[in-house]
Amino acid sequence: MKYTTIYHENNKIEIYNSLLGKETIKVNDQVVSSKYSIFGANHIFSLKENEALNHYQIQISLGINGVVYDLYKNDKPIIESEKGGCMTFIIISLFVVGVIIGLLKTKGVL
Numbered sequence: 001m002k003y004t005t006i007y008h009e010n011n012k013i014e015i016y017n018s019l020l021g022k023e024t025i026k027v028n029d030q031v032v033s034s035k036y037s038i039f040g041a042n043h044i045f046s047l048k049e050n051e052a053l054n055h056y057q058i059q060i061s062l063g064i065n066g067v068v069y070d071l072y073k074n075d076k077p078i079i080e081s082e083k084g085g086c087m088t089f090i091i092i093s094l095f096v097v098g099v100i101i102g103l104l105k106t107k108g109v110l
Contacts, residue, residue, distance in 0.1 A: 003067060008078060011047065015058065015069060023060055033058075040067070 033043035040061035068081035
């Protein structure tokens with residue numbers, strides 16, 4: 001399924017993500033990068049624009065609010081998402097699950 005579309009200069013950059021964890025980056029309907037990941041991946045590709053070769057990087061990751069991405073062109077940020085950190089979310093989730101399991105064990109449910 002399509003996650004987002006970014007219009008940058010004369011390019012249409014699309015980010016796709018499947019339920020099986022396959023991330024695909026398309027530029028102007030051409031696949032430029034494809035990787036499998038669980039918590040996000042780093043996609044690097046180059047485009048020839050106006051006789052110059054430009055290097056792009058898209059970092060996809062999980063944040064506290066869901067999927068986040070950063071887009072860089074020639075190491076300069078174009079889009080930067082707020083960094084909430086996936087680890088914070090995972091640690092809080094594990095703590096809550098642990099508390100719930102502990103409570104269920106003391107009540108004799110488990």
